Amino acid sequence: MADLRTNLAGIKSPNPFWLASAPPTNSGYQIMKAFDAGWGGAVWKTLGVPVVNVSSRYGAVNYRDKRMVGFNNIELITDRPLKDNLREISEVKKRFPDHAVIASLMVETKEEWHQIVRDVENAGADGIELNFGCPHGMCERGMGSAVGQEPKVLQMIVEWVKEVAKVPVITKLTPNISDITRPARAARAGGSDAISLINTIQSIVGVDIDQFVPYPIVDGKSTNGGYCGPAVKPIALNMVKNCAQHPDVNLPISGIGGVENWRDAVEFILLGATTVQVCTAVMHFGFGIIREILPGLERYMDEKGFKTIDDFRGKALPNIKHWEDLNLKYKVTASINESKCIGCQLCYTACEDGAHQAIALSSDPANRIPSIIDENCVGCNLCSLVCPVEDCITMERRDDGKEHLTWGERTAAGNIPKTFDDPLAGGLHHWVPEPAEALVKKKPKHYKG
């Protein structure tokens, strides 16, 4: 049986699933309920000088019938007095001594940092997370992402915290920066024990096109918010990878951003995360999603023969290269499984209009199964991505696997296109229809023109 126990820089938890600092961790009540449901840890809703929030706080991106594929908020840190939170931290720790309770903190002055670190440690917190991420409201006050975007300031504050902290310190990074490894390196330089990422991304999720105001609307006005949920996972994965691969970061990682099922968690772990944190998925579906997440991860690990999380942590990292180190001799082309094809012709129109005109239709209108024009297929994958039938279009390897040549190697050998009309242009021999052919092509009745 898979052993899900984790240890992030000394913070232990029965499994790698933590609640991210956010509304689900607003109170001891919620956290107890989550631990009882099976969550391994929780990062308390960021503590500091309590704020006052606006009413109307969230907005969402829906994709067709799927709600909240992206989520945005204009909330600030906790609006509850510190002493109430401290009392509840103690209570939770008493009842769940083996679960991880991490206090997220955001204050201004050195004195405040020292004070609050001591307070939460006294209350029993297993670790501290420094919130340098909030992209709205707090940064205007010189906190949150205002700090996260200034590696020097970030490092200084980490140092202040480390002056007094006895428990491990995690620095939470904002993605609202061009190179995530800069604040990550600053965190390390300041003595941080771990990093967590990503916090939310500055965003406007949509605009009310009748009232001419973005969402969420507060009395006819709005402001930019922080974006999260499934839509941000790709950005988070990339940033986690960047930190995990950078030799000067070299810190344990708690991965955050769009995690909602066991597979998401596996992906973060394969890219170097030790634990993952979840916010939006819980705000959407409640703590109960852990019922799917835990057995899913266990089954995956058992199937792969991984005994512990460490067995596969970072396992995908060696396979992530720079573009110039990819093999230019590798060649795939699309292949349609005719017995599976349902004849929607989405692959045709995608390749025809959006790619390389490498898919043909049958001249018999009764036969709706398209065919690949092998010579034209560049192996971009588009058709296989739009095809609604699982495993109907597969990308088949066409080279013999014997040759290996990268852009880097070609550059070193001087074998790359250098002039505008260079005969080495990759698409030189690629067949493209004459422009005017577009106008004589037969089109379906309803297409304009």
Add this chain to the structure above:
Amino acid sequence: MAEYKRPTTEAEFAANFHPKKPLMSDTEAYYESSRCLYCYDAPCITACPTGIDIPTFIRQINNDNKDGAAKTIYDSNWMGHACGNVCPTEELCEGACVYNHQDVKPIEIGRLQAHATDKVIRSKKKLFITGKPTGKKVAVIGAGPAGVSCACELRMLGHAVDIYEAREKPSGLCVYGVAPYKLTNEEAVDEIAYLQEQFGFNVHYKKPVTGRAELDKLEKDYDAIFIGIGLGGTSALGIPGEDKKGVMGALEFVEELRNKHHATPVGNKVIVLGGGNTAMDAASESCRMGAESVTISYRRGPEEMGAYSFEFDLAKKSGSKALFNVTPVEVLGNGSVTGVKFIRNKAAYGKIEEIPGSEFVEPCDMVLLGTGQGKQVELLKLVSGLTLDQKGRIVVNENYQVDNPKYFAAGDAMNGGVEVVNAAAEAKRAAHGIDQYLKK
């Protein structure tokens, strides 16, 4: 056996005749429209006789543009709402949906169509601007699906239109033929009112065109004449006893049902003669009216029935039984019908042969003749130059013009009786035929 209690109130009738395709809520329409793949050169379009741009209207529903969706539908089919409800979609658009090949439920195109068109009918949103007046006038005979579709299209082309309708309500068989669980009278009539409001064609009700004198007047007053009179009443079967009390045409039964609802008299034991869609409807409807037993009888085997299999399935699900390979030879009874005498058949070389001595009597107190509709041959013969084929259908050229160039025809009167959607498709094209003729 009776699965349905005999309805005695309007509410009980409504419960028994619950819509087969109930109107979708906004949420259901949103979910369902989300599923559409937006196929290229979509096969659902090809399967629709009016060629509605289905993926586009579904996408418009999904993107919160229901007026636009309704416009897309009406652009191709003036009977958009009726068709959404009554079309045999299993055989048409939905039957062609690519999801069928994946063993996934096809998109509910009919219900989505009804949803979008219902919105504009209720909001009375004006979607079309009629064409610049040409000064030409066209008379349309019959305010059924064919007549109204032709009228709308003619108005788009700028011609003035007067419709002459025999009855007091428009929409033809949509109000007195189609099963009540498909479309209500209000739904049918509201759509026509909505169209009339936008297109401003005139309908003269209770004005049947019956004689040469009326035709003369139309020919004098109008530049062209469109015939959309549909078919006639149920044809006689030609067996002894057919005139007994309790024997009636399936069509006439349906018509009564559409108007009188639960007050329509229905027997306890009903025999429906025939294997077409009208017979299936009459059987399903008799069941819903609380008949104790309903028996469909057909001369050949089930696979040869003219009815769509889904209509037969519905009749069976509603509680009907079926007798195959039997021919009715006599309606029995003393004044009122008490039974039907049948003889069994066997198939031989594609023909059916009666089996001597195999007669039997099936008791009943009502017989519905689903033996097909007659044609309005008398009237049509009065139009000089108009040709009818052996089946009594009006012969037209590719412009839906009859041999007398002033006359055009479409719908049941021309195609012999198909579906509302066919009438709508043909009549729209006929309007263009008329337009070409008037431009000459």
